[in-house]
Amino acid sequence: MAQTTHLSAQEHAAGFTHRARTIALIIVALAFIMDLLDNTIVNIAIPSIQSNLGASYATIQWLIAGYALTFATLLITGGRMGDVYGYKKVFMAGVGGFTLASLLCGVSWNSHVLIAARLLQGAFAALMVPQVMSLMQVMFKPHERGGIMGIFGALAGVAATLGPVIGGILIHFNIAGLDWRPIFLINIPVGLFALFAGAKYLPDGKSPHPLKLDVFGTVLITAALFLLVFPLIQGRELGWPTWSFVLMALAIPILPFICMVAANKRA
Numbered sequence: 001m002a003q004t005t006h007l008s009a010q011e012h013a014a015g016f017t018h019r020a021r022t023i024a025l026i027i028v029a030l031a032f033i034m035d036l037l038d039n040t041i042v043n044i045a046i047p048s049i050q051s052n053l054g055a056s057y058a059t060i061q062w063l064i065a066g067y068a069l070t071f072a073t074l075l076i077t078g079g080r081m082g083d084v085y086g087y088k089k090v091f092m093a094g095v096g097g098f099t100l101a102s103l104l105c106g107v108s109w110n111s112h113v114l115i116a117a118r119l120l121q122g123a124f125a126a127l128m129v130p131q132v133m134s135l136m137q138v139m140f141k142p143h144e145r146g147g148i149m150g151i152f153g154a155l156a157g158v159a160a161t162l163g164p165v166i167g168g169i170l171i172h173f174n175i176a177g178l179d180w181r182p183i184f185l186i187n188i189p190v191g192l193f194a195l196f197a198g199a200k201y202l203p204d205g206k207s208p209h210p211l212k213l214d215v216f217g218t219v220l221i222t223a224a225l226f227l228l229v230f231p232l233i234q235g236r237e238l239g240w241p242t243w244s245f246v247l248m249a250l251a252i253p254i255l256p257f258i259c260m261v262a263a264n265k266r267a
């Protein structure tokens with residue numbers, strides 16, 4: 001019986017023409033921009049969200065910090081998943097989930113649903129963004145990567161700057177009477193394009209030497225950050241009840257344990 005040879009992502013990308021690599025680069029660049037825009041576009045919509053959904057200050061903090069929290073917590077795990085399961089597969093899962101979460105943000109009927117959708121956006125962005133960097137490494141040779149990284153650096157600055165501008169324009173024109181919702185719904189056509197084009201143009205395969213997923217470490221750091229961030233956001237609004245200090249105190253012994261686990265893994 002013949003054995004099936006599984007090619008790595010580098011081997012798949014080696015057969016790409018210059019045109020195919022350019023198209024793939026545009027696809028991952030769109031996903032990169034979509035994430036950066038979502039980091040800043042919400043800021044300009046805060047007054048509209050507060051008046052439309054009756055959102056409290058704690059809710060607004062969750063909308064901004066919640067996205068960054070889930071993104072930062074799962075970023076390393078998302079990168080490792082690309083190595084293990086394949087960069088294209090994880091990228092597609094991230095883009096698809098991010099697009100659905102954006103739809104949920106856009107149709108949110110109360111602030112709790114909007115917060116949950118923003119947390120999901122951050123989580124799926126953590127799957128999507130690391131694959132952008134990995135696919136750049138896979139598709140381009142070392143001497144070509146400097147120019148590509150320069151392009152992405154410029155895109156990062158432009159996207160972060162344009163976020164509030166685009167958000168302001170969408171809210172000002174109040175498209176179809178949707179008020180702030182188009183700032184999230186605008187991700188849907190971009191996400192669908194990246195999803196379908198990515199299925200055709202991105203290289204298959206994974207890392208030839210993937211590392212194992214650190215599920216236990218991810219759970220630990222997620223618990224520690226939750227115990228710190230939740231009371232900091234909710235505690236202020238509720239007048240700093242006793243439980244807010246208790247939760248923050250519970251996070252203290254977890255942090256040294258995380259460091260110990262990380263040190264043991266390096267040893």
